[in-house]
């Protein structure tokens with residue numbers, strides 16, 4: 001039987017649901033699938049015929065846009081607010097009802113169809129936090145096209161890499177994004193990306209914003225408002241549950257991003273389930289994920305999750321501070337009656353820094369707020385306690401990844417809230433069999449650190465593969481421990497089964513909740529004519545969690561001032577990866593520590609920079625190099 005909200009507070013509801021999800025995934029997820037409208041209901045939940053590549057609901061057929069939008073209009077909720085766009089950077093608030101959202105989405109979908117975009121074609125969306133970004137995603141879903149949203153803080157080169165991998169027929173963009181300190185023209189970035197990319201999209205659709213108008217390229221670009229006004233609306237195209245809904249690129253250890261694929265059926269079922277059972281949010285309530293549509297939180301909990309659940313979602317084009325002050329979040333909660341706020345710990349830390357006593361909260365009536373969800377990086381106990389004491393509501397840490405699309409470990413607030421242990425995101429979510437493995441692939445005892453792995457199969461909504469590359473999916477995630485998905489994070493469980501996540505065990509960085517690749521930054525540094533060798537490490541930072549630091553060895557004979565070269569390197573990373581990379585410090589050093597086989601010891605450097613005193617690996621080539629680097633790494637200025 002599906003777990004319904006009426007069972008929410010029944011003691012043991014979580015344990016029963018989790019046990020059933022692991023022992024009887026077929027029954028558990030077929031029950032959950034009843035919450036979704038299918039054009040062909042699935043007769044079967046799990047297809048393991050190609051294990052370790054699993055598929056969910058193999059004979060189901062549905063349309064995600066129908067479930068997120070049309071379904072609510074048809075059920076008589078057309079006048080309910082679907083999206084509130086709150087934009088302090090433009091001084092506007094725009095509200096879209098479900099009916100308006102359906103009509104706008106149907107027209108944009110009609111335009112894309114008239115341009116020849118059909119089921120399975122890819123569409124890249126490179127847009128700021130405007131309602132049209134959500135409309136664009138839904139319009140693709142409506143016609144079975146596969147969207148790939150690229151975060152606006154990435155520069156042209158990163159966009160080009162994604163365009164070449166996804167090979168979109170069309171790109172949707174806007175003339176500009178608006179950061180508090182500046183307007184960011186998007187169109188020149190897109191034009192530059194298209195010059196760099198080998199793949200040529202046929203058309204680009206440009207939303208002209210009054211803050212900055214873009215020049216359009218004759219024959220390729222069209223003006224959004226004009227083109228959509230003349231388009232015929234279209235209905236929803238049924239797709240297989242296993243057909244891709246979107247590709248979202250995420251950073252790995254190398255410079256080449258991984259195209260995480262999300263299917264239609266498993267995604268709709270899992271997100272619908274999560275809104276009720278984890279986030280305790282119900283139709284008509286206001287859910288606000290203060291993130292960006294370019295990240296997975298934006299996909300799952302700004303756009304699809306709340307809309308699949310018939311909630312009102314807030315799309316916030318602003319920052320936690322500076323738009324205009326550290327009371328911004330509390331103002332939005334009060335203005336729109338937000339019940340659940342979801343953000344990253346870093347956002348709360350910047351609010352705390354500017355308003356340590358939380359005095360600005362008193363200006364607003366935040367009585368609608370019932371819970372604060374935090375994810376995207378480790379929640380430090382100080383931030384947890386500060387937010388809880390200030391807001392007087394539960395603070396719910398949750399751990400997950402772009403790859404999974406929804407929480408792996410969380411306190412299931414709708415199912416059965418649990419006592420919190422600061423530093424732990426609480427318990428494995430139903431569907432996830434979380435194990436802590438040692439280097440030999442065996443489970444370690446409670447309280448012992450190890451690799452956080454998920455026993456296969458992963459539940460619905462998680463990645464079935466990487467775009468166009470099953471083998472890379474297997475190599476990257478499934479091959480280290482047979483039968484397990486390797487998360488890349490280290491952690492442990494305690495005697496009550498609570499999971500503690502300690503951070504990445506590889507060279508992936510987490511900067512202000514943004515997952516960044518050290519390899520991508522190193523590629524840029526290595527491209528400088530004066531650089532012989534380099535390494536980028538993520539070091540602990542009070543506000544952003546981690547910040548990148550670059551260490552470079554110059555080529556013999558280079559005698560230019562180190563500061564000049566460092567400044568060029570910082571600028572090159574910003575130019576090629578984007579401002580979001582936030583690499584601000586480069587040190588020119590005499591050598592980098594390596595193993596005898598030539599592997600740079602990034603983790604050792606990171607641990608030293610974080611104030612630790614790690615044991616040096618026995619395979620180190622020259623321990624004196626670390627001795628010379630220690631003062632540089634420890635210099636946190």
Ligand SMILES: CCC(=O)SCCNC(=O)CCNC(=O)[C@H](O)C(C)(C)COP(=O)(O)OP(=O)(O)OC[C@H]1O[C@@H](n2cnc3c(N)ncnc32)[C@H](O)[C@@H]1OP(=O)(O)O
Pocket residue numbers: 128151152153154177179184290291292295296297319320343344346347350375376377399400401402511512513514578579580581582
């Ligand atoms: C659970 C699964 C997941 O992990 S999903 C990922 C979850 N992560 C998140 O939701 C991200 C959370 N972080 C944030 O929202 C921001 O970092 C917050 C805390 C709001 C701070 O924002 P901000 O002050 O812009 O700092 P930042 O470090 O993010 O930005 C660094 C530079 O990049 C720029 N930037 C940012 N976004 C854009 C954008 N969309 N378009 C263009 N530029 C952008 C910022 O302006 C900043 O530039 P600058 O270096 O100050 O000149």
